[in-house]
Amino acid sequence: MSSLVKKYIMAISGFVLSAFVFVHMIGNLQVFMPPSAINDYAYFLHHMLPWEVLWGFRFTLLAAVVLHVWTAIQLKIENAAARPQSYQVNASVVATPAARYMAFSGMIMLAFIVFHILHYTVRSTHPEFKMFMTMNDDGEKMFDAYAMMIYGFSSEFWYVSAFYIISMASLALHLSHGVSSMFQSLGLRNELWRYRLNAFAAFYGIVLFIGFSSIPAAVLISEKTGVQLLQTKPVLEGVKSWDKKSPIITNYENCLSCCPSSGKVTK
Amino acid sequence: MNIHLKVWRQKQKGDSGKLVSYDVETDEGSSFLEMLDILNEQLVAKGEDSVSFDHDCREGICGMCSLSINGIPHGPDGATTVCQLHMRRFKDGDTLVVEPWRSRAFPVVKDLVVDRGAFDRIIQAGGFITSRTGSAVEANVHPIPKPIADYAMDAASCIGCGACVAACPNSSAMLFTAAKVSHMNSLPQGKAEKDKRTLAMVDRMDAEGFGNCTNYGECQGVCPKEIKLDVIAQLNRDYAVAKTKKFLGAAI
Incomplete structure (x- = not known):
């Protein structure tokens, strides 16, 4: 496979992944709406969307990650082999730190992806996660994703929040190079658009960092200060008084009166 | 001093x-x-x-x-x-x-002298126009818009020193190869062999053992002739077109 084809693979898989993270961020930010919003959204993704669509998305993302990582490893090996003897003195003229640390930021994110899937998708890190339940307007039981997010980022697991925020900084750094670079690799950039896309890529990275990191930050702020951005109190109290067997049903404040559930849920 | x-x-x-x-x-x-x-x-x-x-x-x-x-x-x-x-x-x-x-x-x-024959072999693979172009023809036989002529001339100003390879953390020869490809592919005389040239020169470049371009931009920073990353984008584009045409079995 020629060097350029490898770059196309990096660019296209990178495009898929960087577009996905934006959609994911928008989905996550629903946590700042009443709890039923994100719970209904989670229910929609898992139960109302045809399974073919959900698994189609999952397979595409998995394929993109595998191709992106596998090709990156190949490129890295070839690039190292292309300069068997290094310089005694190294200097950099224009390359940005983001460009030079792509592999490093990528490795942090790979570790993050593995942990994140175990954490919130497989839910194998905390036994409580599978027990958080809530009701929709029709009185049906469904998973309480809102409570999962709050508990997962609570101060008891401050190191998890720290890892999430560090990973999101890596994501921002990675994309501040990658989002512009993918257009170059596909030949869809020129001198004028190099500056525009570089600026857009930096902006994109910052937006994603703020968007994603705001959630663990908001959980800690709500838990530790009087500023109630999220309803941490009922969730954490529910966990404290949990009998280790029955589902944890959180009574959110004034839930029925203040949060009209979006979308009527039927089986 | x-x-x-x-x-x-x-x-x-x-x-x-x-x-x-x-x-x-x-x-x-x-x-x-x-x-x-x-x-x-x-x-x-x-x-x-x-x-x-x-x-x-x-x-x-x-x-x-x-x-x-x-x-x-x-x-x-x-x-x-x-x-x-x-x-x-x-x-x-x-x-x-x-x-x-x-x-x-x-x-x-020896000492500070390196063998840059790899560049010559990339040129031999396609950095030329096969037909004899003869002596300089009347200037208006081939109308070429001024911006295109300037672009091709900027690419052609590459002197093949190899600083791009030397500066690239990956030892990639993309700026050199792209400059040569862009120069020829932009002009009417060179367009006839555009796809063939692009594929052949990239294949040769890879075979010579250069690294891959990861868009650091160091090459542009050190190029004594100020060749821009633009040409690399054009090579990426031209190669994608040529490769697709070859895959589809089109005449190239």
Whole structure:
């Protein structure tokens, strides 16, 4: 496979992944709406969307990650082999730190992806996660994703929040190079658009960092200060008084009166 | 002015070389290469082996000089070849580390001289127009819009020095190959063999053992002819088109 084809693979898989993270961020930010919003959204993704669509998305993302990582490893090996003897003195003229640390930021994110899937998708890190339940307007039981997010980022697991925020900084750094670079690799950039896309890529990275990191930050702020951005109190109290067997049903404040559930849920 | 030099000395291809320190008394008005000439006169007077380095025109257009100074190909000034770099750029008592280009595709022949035959072979693979174009024709036979002519001329100003490869953390030859491809692919005489040329030159470039382009932009930063990353984008684009046409079995 020629060097350029490898770059196309990096660019296209990178495009898929960087577009996905934006959609994911928008989905996550629903946590700042009443709890039923994100719970209904989670229910929609898992139960109302045809399974073919959900698994189609999952397979595409998995394929993109595998191709992106596998090709990156190949490129890295070839690039190292292309300069068997290094310089005694190294200097950099224009390359940005983001460009030079792509592999490093990528490795942090790979570790993050593995942990994140175990954490919130497989839910194998905390036994409580599978027990958080809530009701929709029709009185049906469904998973309480809102409570999962709050508990997962609570101060008891401050190191998890720290890892999430560090990973999101890596994501921002990675994309501040990658989002512009993918257009170059596909030949869809020129001198004028190099500056525009570089600026857009930096902006994109910052937006994603703020968007994603705001959630663990908001959980800690709500838990530790009087500023109630999220309803941490009922969730954490529910966990404290949990009998280790029955589902944890959180009574959110004034839930029925203040949060009209979006979308009527039927089986 | 006195300059402390640390120069890469290597007897021949395949030997392990090392940096050797020298002190040179030189003038601010001398070029970097003249300073090396002074060093060599000192070495010859002492009966030592002189430092080998490539040079030819010494006016910045031949692309022979190929020195990395303190880690930067062609030294600290932008858009400058080493022969056009003057000692007034440095301060009395400075220490300068002088190394050859480092790339698997550019083996060191002796001291600071590298074999850049890989570039010649990339050109041989497609950096030409097959048909004889004869002597210069009347200027308006082939109408070429001025911006296109300028773009092709900018790409054609590549002197093939190899600084792009030397500066690239991946030792990629994309800027060189892209400059040559863009130059020819943009003009009517070269367009006839556009796809064939693009595929052949990239294949040759890969076979020579250069690294892959990861869009650092270091090449553009050191290029003495200020060739822009634009040409690499065009190569990426032209290659994608050529590869697709080949895959579909179209005539190329």
